[in-house]
Amino acid sequence: MKKILVSACLIGENCRYDGNNNLVEAIKVLYEKGKVIPVCPEILGGLPVPRPACELVENAGVLRVMGKDGSDYTAQFRTGALLTLEEALKNNIKLAVLKARSPSCGKNKIYDGTFSGKTIEGNGITAQLLIKNGITVITEFDTLTI
Numbered sequence: 415m416k417k418i419l420v421s422a423c424l425i426g427e428n429c430r431y432d433g434n435n436n437l438v439e440a441i442k443v444l445y446e447k448g449k450v451i452p453v454c455p456e457i458l459g460g461l462p463v464p465r466p467a468c469e470l471v472e473n474a475g476v477l478r479v480m481g482k483d484g485s486d487y488t489a490q491f492r493t494g495a496l497l498t499l500e501e502a503l504k505n506n507i508k509l510a511v512l513k514a515r516s517p518s519c520g521k522n523k524i525y526d527g528t529f530s531g532k533t534i535e536g537n538g539i540t541a542q543l544l545i546k547n548g549i550t551v552i553t554e555f556d557t558l559t560i
């Protein structure tokens with residue numbers, strides 16, 4: 415059976431930066447049926463729960479992940495993205511349903527780096543890496559038919 419990669423917070427895992435989740439009941443049902451593989455790239459990258467909120471900041475063409483605490487979390491986010499890709503390739507994943515607007519998982523729209531709730535065009539670090547490697551990425555707001 416072909417499996418789908420999903421952001422772990424979408425099946426109700428409390429892996430968000432603030433210790434909460436982004437449960438989508440329909441995705442949790444797919445998980446209970448064994449059809450999805452949940453991953454949290456930020457946890458895979460070694461970050462704890464809770465952790466500082468992070469946003470992507472581009473400066474002179476260099477993309478970094480900055481925490482609201484002023485620290486640079488780029489290395490952890492990159493590690494998490496690489497380990498997520500490894501998991502996807504190992505499981506022959508072709509489709510991922512990732513959490514919208516996250517600096518790791520977001521697709522097409524992400525927060526703008528000012529921690530003001532405003533969004534700009536762009537992909538999260540993990541979403542971008544999966545797309546680059548030929549995996550289709552959608553968010554929980556897209557229609558999923560399997």
Ligand code: SF4
Binds near residue numbers: 422429430457518
């Ligand atoms: S990194 Fe992705 S899976 Fe983990 S909490 Fe953030 S949005 Fe959810």
